[in-house]
Amino acid sequence: MEYAFEARGLVKRYGKTTALAGLDLSVRQGSVLGVLGPNGAGKTTAVRILATLLRPDEGRAFVGGLDVVKDAAKVRRQIGLTGQYASVDEDLTGIQNLVLIGQLLDLRKSEAQARATELLSEFGLAEAGARQAKTYSGGMRRRLDLAASLVGRPDVIFLDEPTTGLDPSKRDDVWNIVRGLVADGVTVLLTTQYLEEADALADEITVIDHGRSIAHGTPAELKRIVGGQTVIARPADPARLAEAEAILTGVSGRPAESPSRGVVSVPVDGDTQFTEVVARLAQAGISVTELSLRLPSLDEVFFTLTGERSTDESAAA
């Protein structure tokens, strides 16, 4: 029982739509599993099954060795869930929200109060604790939501797209919270649509599409599959685009492309190649208005893994 949770062959159908088509997932204690996939890939359905909200049509899932269907009540004592939409009660204050959860987890009133106060200050909400959650900003709500899922000191936390709709600085707050949880020994399942997020937080990543796992590995392994990162350069003088293109091709050993006007890009394997690009551009005296190293987008990951674009429109069900 070395896995904090494990799912084998999960199938879930909604009428004619198959949300999960035999999904396998597992993660070791104390690590973070990133579940990466486009809208409609089945991420939320998988989380809902593991969190005992939904019964699978086929397959089994275990949390801490307990069956999520047969031992649902025991599983619920070990997990925390933060859904895609902040699941806090807007009419209640921050502290009332957390005290309620504490009471539902069988804490005595005084214990629930103490735990709520502790979590609020941990999440930078101490001052806002007495205000109704409807007055909170998006980032504050998300933090309160995360705090609510931690009241019972769970072993396993499910975070379903925890940063969707947050601006980048708020997203960093959430990332830091997740890192703090892992430091405390909590196992985390995190679903996301962003490769960057999975890369920043996850020990292992499972890529899912159409309700199935299509790739699994550490972020480094996945990046190797999809060809690592991309260097993008925009010469200040558009006339020198061809020269820049030649430099990029020379460093990478792969042909550079021009994805949009005035820009050249090339996939690179390691960080050292980026430094080399910088050096050679400087040597050639080409000044640039933009020079960046970026991870492949989810779309590119999908393209590499499946040979087809992850068209959100067709996948969203």
Place this chain on the structure above:
Amino acid sequence: MTTTVIPPVQKTKATPTRPQPRPFALVRHSLALARRSLIKTIRTPEQLLDVTLQPIIFVVLFVFLLGGAIAGDTHEYLQFLLPAILVQTVVFASVATGVSLNTDLKKGVFDRFRSLPIGRSAPLIGSVLGDLIRYVVATLSLTICGLVLGFQLVTGILPALAAVVMTIGFAFCLSWAFVLLGMVLREPGAVQGVAFLTMFPLTFGTGMMAPSDTLPGWLQAWVKVNPVAHAMEAARGLMIGGPVATHLVWVVAWGLGLLALFAPLAVRAYRRRT
């Protein structure tokens, strides 16, 4: 992997252990959730309009518009109408639980409740209990209105309280039917619509506005079995004098029957709803 024993989870802070189950869980959880629903009601008092202003408007309207024609005298009619309209208002108020639960279910907060180790019925019981405040507010509002207009309690405080308890008890039982609707139907508007369709025969197919012997035969047949009609007659008996026992038996029997039927169905529908 050779390890068979999981290493204990390291917590960086010296923290108490995870909460342990305690007895009477369902009662405690339901009460905690009832408190939640009470807080929500207090924070948004505008949703109490239907149990405060609306019944007062009804009373004033009926008493002064119809009183003269039906009873020959508005005071006489107020005596006749008030106990019955109390029943009508409280019974009507029981629809709201189903509507608000239907709205709530769509929000993430119910997902959280589902992920907690609480009885599946606790969130429903909590909402139904929390909404008892609506019945109390309706009763207070009508009592004040009645007294201002000159209603005279003939029997005494205790029988009147008994009438209130009976009415609230019946509404509590009936509200489970609307909780079921709230679980089964997709939109809050649909819950309200269907509930109101059943409300009209229940509350107006009664001797509320005119003595039932003035009604046509088919309607009298309905009034004879309608639990709300019996509740109104019992309330009249308990407040201005008259027969009570038979009516009370009808009300209690119907109430328990409705509760026994709809509460389990509502919980089952809640479990199934995803």
